[in-house]
Amino acid sequence: MALISFVKLWRRKIRKAGYLKDQNGIIKRYYREFDNWNLHIENCKSFIVNVTHESHGGKVAILGSGWLLDIPIKYLEQKFDEIWLIDINHPIQIKRKYENNRKIRFVNYDLTNGLVEKAVNANTFNDFNIFLNKSELVNLETDFDLVISINLLNQLDILLCDYLQSKFKLNITVLTAIRKRIQQNHIDFLKKYNACLITDSMELLIDDNSIVEEKNLIYCELPKATQIDSWIWLFDTNKYYHVKYNTSFRVKALSF
Numbered sequence: 001m002a003l004i005s006f007v008k009l010w011r012r013k014i015r016k017a018g019y020l021k022d023q024n025g026i027i028k029r030y031y032r033e034f035d036n037w038n039l040h041i042e043n044c045k046s047f048i049v050n051v052t053h054e055s056h057g058g059k060v061a062i063l064g065s066g067w068l069l070d071i072p073i074k075y076l077e078q079k080f081d082e083i084w085l086i087d088i089n090h091p092i093q094i095k096r097k098y099e100n101n102r103k104i105r106f107v108n109y110d111l112t113n114g115l116v117e118k119a120v121n122a123n124t125f126n127d128f129n130i131f132l133n134k135s136e137l138v139n140l141e142t143d144f145d146l147v148i149s150i151n152l153l154n155q156l157d158i159l160l161c162d163y164l165q166s167k168f169k170l171n172i173t174v175l176t177a178i179r180k181r182i183q184q185n186h187i188d189f190l191k192k193y194n195a196c197l198i199t200d201s202m203e204l205l206i207d208d209n210s211i212v213e214e215k216n217l218i219y220c221e222l223p224k225a226t227q228i229d230s231w232i233w234l235f236d237t238n239k240y241y242h243v244k245y246n247t248s249f250r251v252k253a254l255s256f
């Protein structure tokens, strides 16, 4: 009974902060933009296949696994003994699909290391900020042969900053410092492992096929990579994400 209440309470908090709505939005946009998204998804999968082609057994963690759209899951099942899917929430459809798969383990975890709960609970921005400044790196209390961070890095700061901004009305300087801290913690965590990072790096606003604005989405230095790739993801061609423009992302993939 106590456990059920705890899970319910946790879902209430992440719903309040917008995480469940955002995850549902991903799958809706995926079907709306099917062909455009598939190019990006195939690029993600190819990069992961290249990074793992010499792997034999062991444990892989997938951070931001969500709907598993961008993960070559069948391929990874052949390569690894254990696949840990780590996300703040796992869609019920994905849990049902893989619940009897003995290689796959689901972990519900806030990869900002508690900042989401703190943001929801905080009565003042200062409460949150004290916690942020003391925040430590995520500790998953187990080792991994490979950690894959998949289309997550800037989601960590964007979703949380959107919530903080609506709750506390913060200025751009404060928001930028929060973004930097969150991203730096994530990169520092990844650097402890053999890691693969795939992330949006620039947001491109498009009007009549030309770029009208470019926005940087990375607030810290990315690690030196042994393999690297980059491509454009046609994210929204229906002006849903921005009312006036279509949106694309420049995506970077690195292994280190």
Ligand SMILES: C[S@@+](CC[C@H](N)C(=O)[O-])C[C@H]1O[C@@H](n2cnc3c(N)ncnc32)[C@H](O)[C@@H]1O
Pocket: 019, 023, 026, 063, 064, 065, 066, 067, 068, 069, 070, 071, 086, 087, 088, 089, 109, 110, 111, 112, 116, 150, 151, 152, 155, 156, 159
């Ligand atoms: C853009 S999606 C990545 C795509 C995903 N692989 C898929 O196929 O759905 C970002 C994922 O990161 C998760 N996420 C966002 N913030 C998180 C956090 N603080 N901790 C853990 N997961 C988070 C979201 O729930 C979502 O599933």
